Amino acid sequence: MSSPYPMVSVLGILIGALTFAAGLIWVERRLLALWQDRYGPNRVGPFGLLQVLADGVKIFMKEDWIPPFADKPVFILAPAIIMVTVLMSFAVVPVAPGIIISDLNIGLLFILAMSSLGVYSVVLAGWSSNNKYALLGSLRAAAQMISYEVFMGLSLMGVVLMAGSFSLSVIVEAQQKIWFVVPQFLGFVLFLIAGLAETRRTPFDLPEAESELVAGYHTEYSGMKFGMFFVGEYLGVTLVSAMITVLFFGGWLGPGLPPIVWFLLKTCVLIALFILVRAALPRPRFDQLMSWGWKVMLPLTLINLLITGAVMLAWS
């Protein structure tokens, strides 16, 4: 089920994802303000919508400074990696029937692989900055991503077992009768937490903890290189929300409205949930984060997998 016009899909998803991620900067500020009894940016254009444009112009005009003590090639490469890996992941996300760039039969594994590669961006950024705060941030990022990636992959295996495929569009089709969030509720919660950690958002924003590490791994970055990390983070949020939509909430399936509207609607609700979690929860201590990941989440994931496997076995 590949797209009839591949280039249209590629450009559409690329531009769509980038616009969405840039727009999220405004959405996040407005929503955070909503939950903090404020208005947020509402001056530039209608509802402050042009704030995105103003921010973009500002970040392009800024001095693009590479510190003399930095490892220059790696320093420049790092922000590119995060953009490339996240945008590559969007290639296998089925937006609607026919609107998908590449319907890989191992789509899910591809996304997991790409998000693992994304860790390089953060680690290299911190390492090449030659700055103690940046290094501490990237150390934390490496430890956090490795420990949370383990159960991120495992938490999805329940879905894969039920759908019988790694292909994302097959997984969506398998949810015709019931969304996987119902039989795989534990898997959904685990993946949501892992997704939060994977995108390095509060409460798992220890790699860039402003109150302790200045700005963590991107302390030394400025101008559009910093902007790439920023947009990369929002692209990550969009990607994880789209993933949850596809894997647990039936992707484009839904009554009445056209499929693409359903997909975008569900994704937007999940993004709002991500922002709500950021508005509500504080950041844990680092050892708490690690022990929570290894001692609670990993066993829970394994139990979930075990039960799903046993039920599937008994069923067939």
Added chain:
Amino acid sequence: MLSLLKTIWYVFLHAFRKRITVQYPEQKPYLAPRYRGRIILSRDPDGGERCVACYLCAVACPVSCIALQATEDESGRRYPEYFRINFSRCIFCGYCEEACPTYAIQLTPDFEMGEFHRQNLVYEKEDLLINGPGKYPGYNFWNIAGVQVGGKDKGQAAHEGAPVDLHSLLP
């Protein structure tokens, strides 16, 4: 775990609360009468300058932003020849107002003093002087101070008896 979910829910409920933001340029914030803003020099009810150029405000000022020069008019009444406040230094602490013995210098609830050039923030006496008595209507330092000044002798101030004759032995 449950407490985390409760926190998220309570934060979500804040979406329906009243906003606390004041949309500033259109909607002015309420400023208390004793708000410490732009500094002014007030006048007597008769319209004379209250400032007696005692330099106490300049001394009290922690950032030394007040500069003045005392002088006297023909009646012997002291007043500042010039009085200059550099608002680019002023920290609006209100110490000058507290130090002033004649209620001349006062802070007002006005903060809209933005300028594009730093030099424009240096206010001269004619910028500072207002036409009224400010926060203390009816107060006139010269009418209650036992100071000899043009036309008014010692002991002629309000609530004041004639000065004691030091050369008399009578009680």
